[in-house]
Amino acid sequence: MSHEHQHHDDQHGHSGHAGHGDHVAQFRRLFWIMLVIAVPVIGFSAMFAMLLGYSLPAQGWVAWVSPLLGTLMYVWGGKPFLTGAVTELRARQPGMMLLIALAITVAYFASLGASLGLLDHQLDFWWELALLIVIMLLGHWIEMRALAQTTSALDSLAALLPDEAERVEGDSTVTVAPADLRIGDVVVVRPGGRVPADGAVVSGAASMDESMITGESRTVRRSEGDAVVAGTVATDSGLRIRISAVGDDTALAGISRLVAEAQNSSSRAQRIADRAAGWLFWFALGAGILTAIVWTLIGLPDEAVVRTITVLVIACPHALGLAIPLVVSIATERAAKGGVLVKDRLALEGMRTVDTVLFDKTGTLTTGRPQVVGIHSAPGTDDDQLLALAAAAESDSEHPLARAIVSAAHDRGLVVASASDFASSPAVGVTATVDGRRIRVGGPRLLEEEGVSAISDPDADASTVLHVVADGTVLGSLRLSDTVRPESREAVDALRALHVQVVMITGDAEAVAAAVAAELGIDRYFAGVRPEDKAHAVRTLQAEGRRVAMVGDGVNDAPALAQADVGIAIGAGTDVAIASAGVILAGDDPRSVVSVIDLSRATYRKMTQNLWWAAGYNLLSVPLAAGVLAPIGFVLPMSVGAILMSLSTIVVALNAQLLRRLDVSPEASVRRALGHSASARSSTPASDRELARASR
Incomplete structure (x- = not known):
């Protein structure tokens, strides 16, 4: 989780996926309220009216619509950014929230000064302030919604358990909640029903759909004496099952814990992104100070304020803060749906170089x-x-x-x-x-x-x-x-x-x-x-x-799993092996190793694309906002800078979402690998292929 996302959680007392769900609702509600308020703020802004060529009364209540509603927007709509800035200052880790807070604060007080006649009327930024707050809230809403979606693996795992179970008591069955089951209970699972807890079949036989646990699409025949796992489905006939594990001891609960641990674990790529955000803060601060000095020295102090605010707005590393955690969270979820459980995100990142x-x-x-x-x-x-x-x-x-x-x-x-x-x-x-x-x-x-x-x-x-x-x-x-x-x-x-x-x-x-x-x-x-x-x-x-990935399933594999650059445990193996591994295959299909490599490489590509887009956008746009092209008559307006900054966040979020389209089932990963190999061979000239054979 990135530095800024921790701020979000700290401020509102949230944690885990429930917190992200609450954030979605908060930012969605706040965005729509601020959007409604922003309409009159922008419409009654003197500078906006001048830009579009319509006139407003010089005196009367109209002149106070933008200042009053703009103040409401600054205090209410800007609160997430202002509180985030305070948290960053206390932690001595300046970043994106501090930059946004600085930009809207400067814009607010400049506009208030212009409305009160204390500053030049050209510093009436009410419409830019309103637009900035609305766009920032929209970006945060999209971000929180995307982050909440990455926890859908946990939600879908929880949803695998049936709402009720049929426990055998004497010659009849009693409907109870799965949470009320105890070890040794016998339950009936009817055709098409889900297994409520881990256990062993005591009578009957059925083809079990275990895809939600193992990622394997084919059904598996389970009969008397065979173990079955909570959440799997008896597709064709009924079973009687004696419960062997309930609650947190079930395989499903263990998988949920592993997914949660993986989504909360830090990663090397995330640390790189956090460092880059820190560098961009100092870059932005330096650029802002230099901009203010240069424009003031050339005799344009009002323009210095405008340019400085624009620089601070555009330099916010919002997209950068989203670039890595979003990609890795989606990758973790995709892996879980394919029967690959990433216990350590560093292991997922490391698989691409194995x-x-x-x-x-x-x-x-x-x-x-x-x-x-x-x-x-x-x-x-x-x-x-x-x-x-x-x-x-x-x-x-x-x-x-x-x-x-x-x-x-x-x-x-x-x-x-x-x-x-x-x-x-x-x-x-x-x-x-x-x-x-x-x-x-x-x-x-x-x-x-x-x-x-x-x-x-x-x-x-x-x-x-x-x-x-x-x-x-x-x-x-x-x-x-x-x-x-x-x-x-x-x-x-x-x-x-x-x-x-x-x-x-x-x-x-x-x-x-x-x-x-x-x-x-x-x-x-x-x-x-x-x-x-x-x-x-x-x-x-x-x-x-x-660079070695070790794949094993037994107690005697644990030292080798720990020694390897990446340890991969077959999920059907022992707890000792699983504890020593960074990646766990929920099923026993060795093709899932191909899925891990495939997903790791795709994840790295997305992270690289997002980092280049986020950081590259900032490095190019900050000089334009500072006015380096002013001598040839081009300056980047603050409003355009705010729009572009939020668009970069949206681009990063949408690019990360494309990772959801990757089919990480073992069959699909193997098909892709063999398909790439075949296409590479077919694209090699015949003479080159003969030369390659000769060299071997």
Whole structure:
């Protein structure tokens, strides 16, 4: 939030998005009231009448309309600027509000002096004063409305919760407010209804629309045992859900907090804008003093007042104060709607310069859910028998590999016998009694304990292999692999199209890492990396002069996320990983990384455009207002200066609003990246393309 916006909040006791909403109403009301009052002030202004060529009575009540109503406008309509100026003076941070207050104060007292006959009648600025206050209020109204709109992400997140929930009590349901739900309650979500709080499905299955949380447009099938999140919609059938989190503990509340933190966080670009506003203040003050001195020295003191006021009005860095916070706030909102939560605005700004993205393999590029991809049985044992025995032994284990084996047996429709005497040994495997036989399932260490050799499997190199041993005899082996996400290849291709190197890091063996890297088209990877060494891999890339974004989801990724120039946590990951990251992907789509880069670059372009427009306008217009072209007969009128100054604010606001048109969904970002790459290739002459291929 910029310095001046803090003043707004301080003056009126507002904070957050509610404050901006109140400011919109205040400035809208004040603008319309002042506009009505300004009409007679301008119409009965002697100077305005002279400019348009109509006459006013020299004596009587008419002569006091502009002074009386002008005083009302100065005191009432100018109050936001005057109080803002006092706040800036107390903080010893002169800026835009002080400049506006100075301009309207000088204009007011000059006009009052002219009306009372104490000063030259040419200093009758009532119409300029009225016009200035009205235009400034209009600019502030537009600014506050724009700032209020940037909080619509928070408003829309809050609106995702239903107004009421149906809680199951005995054989009936009771309608209650979501706030009255408690952990353990069972609620009914009807077709088309929204989930009132986080929980797990206890009965039913439905296609869930989770786009408002994850940014993913496709529905996701959720059935018994699956977790569901508050705010998501059951599109086709009803569910019964047991509540696991309520109120501030829900994922939706967490997302709201992250969006609010991001919108309130400071940023490097904002600090640059604040410094620029400070420089412009001294530039304006110096220009005003120099203008007053020069015009006075050449014998035109009245013109010195006019020129000085005009300089002070035009030099107000109003547009500059709006240039950065508005763009970044809109970018934060757009990101949230695309399932990208910006916890630290510096991370969003930094993504545009990232040239290397380091992906943790498991749970990021892959699903993190292993599947049985091959069965290799010994002679005399068929595949189904081997899988059924392994599933029986593993049925009491919670390990992901065990669940994959049991799931594979169920998928084949096999009968899985009951097991007894279950025991598990870390890094070795499991042991259980199945139909009177001692069945063991595990890796190489299990074979060492049993003193037996594995059955040769030529396809085992790129997979995790678990051996099945019955009463000391090897019956065969199961190959399991973590499946690659279907979106991962698109993410890798799009990042390369953006000239970003993709690197993979994993604790898996070299062969497993090589297979996944080959499938995804990744040229460089770190394999066999222990959790504590992941941060070292980031430092290795940084030592090569690379700006690194690390993408991970686990506890062991937290040090690497913190070490990276930008840490990106998969939202489905752990709290530790999320706390270490500057950007959080609400879903688990790796293509969202492309969205972050896309949004970061678009945001930087808008900020640059706004800074050039705001600062460039001031630097060009101040000399014109001071009268540098007066020798050739051109001086910038105060009224035109006021109009142009407010127009610059409106241009900056409208330019920032264009960022809302950017579709930051993963699909759209990937399409743009690949489209740009294709168009760049097609625009390269054939001879150049051949030369490029030859150089590679």
